[in-house]
Amino acid sequence: DAGITQSPRHKVTETGTPVTLRCHQTENHRYMYWYRQDPGHGLRLIHYSYGVKDTDKGEVSDGYSVSRSKTEDFLLTLESATSSQTSVYFCAISDGVKETQYFGPGTRLLVL
Amino acid sequence: AQKVTQAQTEISVVEKEDVTLDCVYETRDTTYYLFWYKQPPSGELVFLIRRNSFDEQNEISGRYSWNFQKSTSSFNFTITASQVVDSAVYFCALSAVDSGGYQKVTFGIGTKLQVIP
Numbered sequence: 728d729a730g731i732t733q734s735p736r737h738k739v740t741e742t743g744t745p746v747t748l749r750c751h752q753t754e755n756h757r758y759m760y761w762y763r764q765d766p767g768h769g770l771r772l773i774h775y776s777y778g779v780k781d782t783d784k785g786e787v788s789d790g791y792s793v794s795r796s797k798t799e800d801f802l803l804t805l806e807s808a809t810s811s812q813t814s815v816y817f818c819a820i821s822d823g824v825k826e827t828q829y830f831g832p833g834t835r836l837l838v839l
Numbered sequence: 840a841q842k843v844t845q846a847q848t849e850i851s852v853v854e855k856e857d858v859t860l861d862c863v864y865e866t867r868d869t870t871y872y873l874f875w876y877k878q879p880p881s882g883e884l885v886f887l888i889r890r891n892s893f894d895e896q897n898e899i900s901g902r903y904s905w906n907f908q909k910s911t912s913s914f915n916f917t918i919t920a921s922q923v924v925d926s927a928v929y930f931c932a933l934s935a936v937d938s939g940g941y942q943k944v945t946f947g948i949g950t951k952l953q954v955i956p
Binding site: 767768769770771772815817824825827828829830832833 | 872874876882883884886889930932934942943944946947948949
């Protein structure tokens with residue numbers, strides 16, 4: 728199994744507060760991704776990174792920002808959490824843009 | 840537009856029955872990759888298989904088999920002699936270059952399989 732951890736695994740927060748989720752990998756993979764999973768939508772890409780300090784938007788990036796200052800860490804920040812951001816968030820890594828993505832265990836976020 | 844359709848949202852079978860999960864995809868790219876992932880009730884996403892568009896050979900791995908047909912743009916997944924441990928949500932995914940020239944991965948919405956003992 729790929730070495731991917733996510734923290735926290737569960738979080739409850741209030742509307743309007745900032746939240747940061749962390750993804751950490753030990754595989755030295757170049758690409759890292761943040762997805763959200765919601766019923767009826769499958770997995771939707773929020774942001775991805777193709778190297779240190781190189782990031783780009785996915786299909787549902789509004790209200791989210793990311794940072795990658797080290798190869799192993801990819802942070803997802805909800806600038807001002809809203810109830811619509813209640814979801815399960817998955818981090819993924821891959822060795823190349825066409826390669827298989829391996830997923831972390833997920834973070835369950837509840838915004839009240 | 841790039842798209843993955845998993846028309847079966849939920850399937851229930853009795854243990855030991857065979858079951859096929861359908862996946863139909865759309866892409867204009869000629870070189871693309873198809874994937875299946877399993878998400879058991881514990882929530883993690885487990886990679887099952889990756890196929891490139893030039894390899895239409897069917898693949899078998901134990902009780903699992905995959906049927907890739909470019910002519911019908913389908914990549915179906917069959918579980919033979921299903922077991923309770925196969926109960927999960929299964930996602931099909933497509934990686935291809937989109938209309939903007941970027942490699943993009945698109946997931947289907949998933950098929951929830953329940954295997955009844």
